[in-house]
Amino acid sequence: MILGRGSSIESFPLFGYNLADYDRLFEEKTNLFAELMKGSPVTWQGTTRAPLRDQDVVPHLESGPFPVWVGVGGSPESVIRAARYGFSLMLAIIGGPPARFAPFSQFYREALREFGQPPRPVGVHAPGHVAETDEQAQAEFWPHWRETLTRVSKERGFRPPTEESFAYDVSPEGALYVGSPETVADKIVSNLELLGASRFDLKFGMPGLTHDQLMTTIELYGTEVIPRVRNLVGHNPIARQPVTESTG
């Protein structure tokens, strides 16, 4: 499970929350979630919901706490929060050079030590699209990336994408994993190493892409990108452990 505050804020009016309470809500809900992970019964008190006293919460966890990650988009407070609760760190990198997140990994490891927590894995979540060739992947992805990001940029106040910025984003130094299986795999390997991360989640899709294009991305990611990544980092291609085994 990956928790997050959400960089999209449409859930606040939808659920009747005030955006001014963003930090307090996230801190309290994370705190309560950490209590729930310890197992029932739960006793908890805060300011954002009614208190709980010896509350049985069902179903009881079958095999103990499951792995919890916190999605972080660039807030050092969120890194500290993840370390304090002993949750794993998922870096959401959707723009700019991924290299600028390297200090976050380092900071997170130091914070875990500071809080007396055991080492936890770091992951990377980033957008992308896979097709047979770089040209095809970029041609399919760019119009929809431009349209969605242009709209989001107005809502959130950042610069809309241009052909030049897109060319940078899909280059080896940029944040987007758009290209052939080989291009995408090589970029994953280099950024996992750069960020000291052991997990990569490709955020695939963009409003406007077709079902067939998404299915092709999934197929190429599973059959070509992943074997190449495992091979490049010295893995047996079929060696795999479930996420729960040592990341909990």
Add this chain to the structure above:
Amino acid sequence: MTTATPAPTEDGAPLPFPLVLGLDTFGDLIYDQDGRPLTHAETIRSMVEQGVLADRVGIDFFGIGEHHTNDFPMPAGDVVLAAIAARTTRIHLGSAVIVSVPTIPSASSSATRP
């Protein structure tokens, strides 16, 4: 259980964690070949097929990120994950992310979402 060789870090020291390679989706609205948007329901049904394919081609993790907009009609990804879970055997399913501010654990929803 097969033991994976840890991935190397930049200084060559082994990582203590297995390599995990997954996919995340936000329920991005799907269009047809002619550039017309599918319905929200069609988009969600397609996502179940996507999760099933991800399992079949050996992907470690399939995550769904909560959104509540016309372009990302995915308010309750755990329900979609349950549909995928019914048709898969191996892949790990999870949230990416579940927006914990309103959702967890409020009076209106379960504290045990995936």
